[in-house]
Amino acid sequence: MPKVTINGKELDAPAGINLIQAAEMLGMEIPHYCYHPALTVVGNCRMCLVEVEKAPKLQIACNTQVSDGMVVHTNSERARAAQQAVLEFLLINHPIDCPVCDQAGECKLQDYYMDYDRQPSRFPLGKKNKKGKAIDIGSDVMLDQERCILCARCTRFLDEVTHTSELAIFERGDHNRIDTYPGRKLNNKYAGNIIDICPVGALTEKDFRFRMRVWYMHRTPSVCAGCERGCAIDIYENHGRIYRYKPRHNPLVNGYWMCDEGRHSFTNLQTERRITRALYQSDGRLVPETFSAGLRRAAGAIRKCGEANGARAIGALVGAQATNEEIFALKSFMNDVIGSDVIGGMSYSPPGSSGDDDLLIRANKNPNTRGLSAQGIALDGLDTLAQEVSSGRLKMLIALRADACTALGEAEFIKRFGPLDYLLVFDTDVNETAQMANQVIPIAAYPEIEGTFTNFQGVVQRLHRAFDPPGEAKSAIEAITDLSMLLDGVERPQAADRIFAEMAAREAAFAGLEYEKLGHNGLKLNV
Amino acid sequence: MNTNGWDKASISAIAQELKDQPGALMVILRRIQDELGWIPQPSVPLIADALNLSRAEVHGVISFYHDFRDHPPGRHVLRLCRAESCQAMGAVALARHVKDRLGIDFGQTTADGRITLDAVYCLGNCACSPAITMDDDIYGRVSPAKIDKLLESLE
Ligand code: SF4
Ligand code: SF4
Numbered sequence: 001m002p003k004v005t006i007n008g009k010e011l012d013a014p015a016g017i018n019l020i021q022a023a024e025m026l027g028m029e030i031p032h033y034c035y036h037p038a039l040t041v042v043g044n045c046r047m048c049l050v051e052v053e054k055a056p057k058l059q060i061a062c063n064t065q066v067s068d069g070m071v072v073h074t075n076s077e078r079a080r081a082a083q084q085a086v087l088e089f090l091l092i093n094h095p096i097d098c099p100v101c102d103q104a105g106e107c108k109l110q111d112y113y114m115d116y117d118r119q120p121s122r123f124p125l126g127k128k129n130k131k132g133k134a135i136d137i138g139s140d141v142m143l144d145q146e147r148c149i150l151c152a153r154c155t156r157f158l159d160e161v162t163h164t165s166e167l168a169i170f171e172r173g174d175h176n177r178i179d180t181y182p183g184r185k186l187n188n189k190y191a192g193n194i195i196d197i198c199p200v201g202a203l204t205e206k207d208f209r210f211r212m213r214v215w216y217m218h219r220t221p222s223v224c225a226g227c228e229r230g231c232a233i234d235i236y237e238n239h240g241r242i243y244r245y246k247p248r249h250n251p252l253v254n255g256y257w258m259c260d261e262g263r264h265s266f267t268n269l270q271t272e273r274r275i276t277r278a279l280y281q282s283d284g285r286l287v288p289e290t291f292s293a294g295l296r297r298a299a300g301a302i303r304k305c306g307e308a309n310g311a312r313a314i315g316a317l318v319g320a321q322a323t324n325e326e327i328f329a330l331k332s333f334m335n336d337v338i339g340s341d342v343i344g345g346m347s348y349s350p351p352g353s354s355g356d357d358d359l360l361i362r363a364n365k366n367p368n369t370r371g372l373s374a375q376g377i378a379l380d381g382l383d384t385l386a387q388e389v390s391s392g393r394l395k396m397l398i399a400l401r402a403d404a405c406t407a408l409g410e411a412e413f414i415k416r417f418g419p420l421d422y423l424l425v426f427d428t429d430v431n432e433t434a435q436m437a438n439q440v441i442p443i444a445a446y447p448e449i450e451g452t453f454t455n456f457q458g459v460v461q462r463l464h465r466a467f468d469p470p471g472e473a474k475s476a477i478e479a480i481t482d483l484s485m486l487l488d489g490v491e492r493p494q495a496a497d498r499i500f501a502e503m504a505a506r507e508a509a510f511a512g513l514e515y516e517k518l519g520h521n522g523l524k525l526n527v
Numbered sequence: 528m529n530t531n532g533w534d535k536a537s538i539s540a541i542a543q544e545l546k547d548q549p550g551a552l553m554v555i556l557r558r559i560q561d562e563l564g565w566i567p568q569p570s571v572p573l574i575a576d577a578l579n580l581s582r583a584e585v586h587g588v589i590s591f592y593h594d595f596r597d598h599p600p601g602r603h604v605l606r607l608c609r610a611e612s613c614q615a616m617g618a619v620a621l622a623r624h625v626k627d628r629l630g631i632d633f634g635q636t637t638a639d640g641r642i643t644l645d646a647v648y649c650l651g652n653c654a655c656s657p658a659i660t661m662d663d664d665i666y667g668r669v670s671p672a673k674i675d676k677l678l679e680s681l682e
C-alpha cells in the first residue's frame with residue numbers, strides 16, 4: 001500500500017485512489033466541484049488544486065493518484081492562493097442570488113467561499129453576464145444558467161449513467177451554458193439525480209422550489225418504499241410534512257442514485273386519504289371513533305368469532321408493504337394469541353407501472369416482498385384465503401397493509417371475500433379494502449416508524465421514524481400488541497429492535513442478524 | 528460552395544460516408560460546412576443518429592466553434608482581424624471603413640447576398656497587421672484602399 005502524507009498525517013492508502021479520497025479517509029475535505037466518485041474524472045473546475053512536494057506545479061487532487069512517499073499540502077500558502085483564485089473566477093459572473101436560491105444552505109459555492117475565499121468581489125454586479133434563468137428543462141428540473149459553474153457533473157451523469165445525454169454545454173468561454181437541445185427536454189427516469197449532484201443552485205427541483213428553506217428541515221435516513229429495490233434515502237421533513245426525498249449512498253443497494261418515481265413517492269403519503277382515527281362500519285358508512293374504542297371493538301369481534309367458529313376461522317392477509325417486524329408481529333399474534341396458522345401474503349404492483357430496468361427500477365412495486373417470503377409467507381394469499389372463505393372455513397380476515405380490493409378489482413374482491421363475517425383492516429389510507437371493512441385501525445406509514453425492509457437482493461435495511469403518525473394513528477406493531485393485550489392481557493415488546501431480535505431467533509432467514517449492526521447500509525439475509 | 532440549397536439525403540450521405548473516421552463529428556461538420564457554406568439545423572438529428580450521439584452533444588460542438596454557421600453566408604466571406612496586433616495597426620479604422628462601405632455590421636450579410644462580414648481574433652498573421660481573409664485567401668497590411676480594390680474585384 002502506498003504511504004501518503006497529507007497535511008502531516010500519514011495514510012496507508014489503497015492503491016489507485018485519488019487524493020480527494022485519501023484525504024477523506026483521513027477525515028479531511030479537499031474542496032472540489034466537478035469530481036464525483038461515481039462519474040469519470042474531468043478535472044475542469046480546478047477547485048481541488050493542492051501542493052504535492054517535488055511536483056513543480058500545483059496538482060488537481062481529483063486526478064492525482066496516491067503514490068508511495070507522496071507528501072501533500074492542502075493548506076499551504078500556494079494551495080490556499082489557488083483555492084481563492086479559483087473561487088474568484090467562479091464568482092465573476094455568478095448572480096449571487098442566494099436569498100432566492102433553493103440551494104442556499106447546502107451550496108458548495110457558499111460553503112467554499114466562507115472556507116477559502118472571503119474577499120469582497122472585484123467585479124461590479126452590473127457587469128455580470130446575463131444568461132437564462134428558471135428554465136423548465138423537463139422531468140421536474142429547473143435550470144438557472146447564471147448559477148451554473150460548468151462543472152459538467154450533470155452532463156456526465158446523463159452521458160455515463162442514463163446514457164441519454166439530453167444536456168450539453170453550448171457556446172464557449174463566457175457564453176458557455178448548460179442546456180437541452182432546442183425543443184427537447186430531459187427524458188429519463190433518473191433525471192432528479194442531477195439536482196442532487198449539482199454542487200450549486202443551477203439545477204433545482206420544480207416541486208420543491210421556494211417551498212422550504214433547507215435549514216428548517218430535519219434529515220432522517222430511511223428506505224424508499226416505491227419498489228423492491230428499496231433505495232436508501234434521506235427524508236427531509238419539517239413539522240411532520242415531507243418536502244423531499246434524496247438518495248443516500250448505499251453501495252449494496254442503490255449506489256448514489258434513486259429514480260424519479262421514488263423521489264416523488266412521498267406525495268402519496270400526505271393525502272386526504274390518510275386515516276387519523278379508527279373507523280367502524282355502520283349502515284354502509286365508515287364512522288370515526290377513538291383508536292382505543294376501535295381496538296376494543298376489534299377485540300370483541302375476534303373473541304366472538306373465535307368462540308363461535310374456532311380459532312382457524314380467523315385468518316390474516318399481509319401485504320409486502322409491511323416491514324419485517326410488522327410481518328413477524330402479525331404472525332406471532334396469529335399463532336400465539338389467536339391460535340391460527342391461516343396466513344397469506346400479497347405483493348401487488350398496479351398494472352402499467354414501470355418494469356425492471358438495468359439501473360434501479362424494479363417491476364415489483366413493494367418494498368418488502370422478499371421479507372414476506374423470508375418469513376415463510378406465500379404470496380398467493382389472495383387465492384389461498386379465498387378458498388378458505390369459499391369452503392366456509394374462514395369467517396374473519398385481518399388485513400395488514402394489504403389492499404386486496406384494489407388488487408383484485410371490486411367485483412372479484414366481493415366474489416372472493418364478500419362472504420366473510422368480518423373484515424378488520426390495519427392501514428394508513430382509506431383505500432378500497434378499507435372502505436369495505438367492518439373495522440379500520442389507523443396505522444403509521446413507513447416514514448413514521450422504526451423497522452426494516454428486505455430488498456429483492458436480500459439486503460435488510462433500517463427505516464427510521466422521521467416524525468409522528470397523523471392523528472391517533474399508531475405504528476402497526478403498537479396496534480397489534482395493544483390488541484393482543486386486550487385479548488390475553490400479556491404485555492409484548494413494541495420496540496422494533498426487540499421484535500427484530502425475536503425474529504432473528506425464530507426465522508431461519510434472519511438468523512445471526514442484529515438490529516444494531518445493520519448500520520447505514522444494512523446487511524444481507526443468510527439465504 | 529455557398530449554396531443555400533441542401534437536402535436531407537445529401538447530409539445523411541455525408542454522415543454515413545464519414546461516420547467511421549476518427550473524430551467523425553468534426554469531419555462531418557467540416558464537410559457539410561465546406562459543401563454548403565453552413566450547417567442547417569435539421570442536419571443535427573441526422574448527424575446525431577449516424578454517430579449515436581444526442582442532439583445536444585452535436586449542438587454543443589457546433590455552437591463551440593464560431594466558424595460553423597447556422598445561417599447561410601453571402602457569396603463571399605470577409606473576415607477582419609480585431610485582435611491586439613491588428614488593432615494597434617489600424618484595424619479599428621479599417622473596420623469602420625468596411626462597415627460603412629458595405630452598410631452592414633459584423634456578423635451580417637449585404638442585402639444583395641454578396642458579402643458576409645465576420646470578426647476574427649488573430650489570423651496568425653500579426654507581422655503583417657492589419658490582416659484579413661477573403662474566402663480562403665489571407666491578405667496582410669490591408670489599407671482601406673486595398674480593401675476597396677479587393678471588394679471591387681468580386682462578383
Ligand atoms: S448545472 Fe450544476 S451540475 Fe450541471 S454543469 Fe452547471 S453547476 Fe455543474
Ligand atoms: S428504484 Fe425503487 S426503491 Fe429506488 S427510488 Fe425508485 S422506486 Fe424507490
Ligand code: FES
Pocket residue numbers: 031032033034035042043044045046047048049060061062063
Ligand atoms: S474536482 Fe478536481 S478539478 Fe474539479
Ligand code: FES
Pocket residue numbers: 608609610611612613614648649650651652653656657658
Ligand atoms: S492580431 Fe490580427 S493577425 Fe494576429
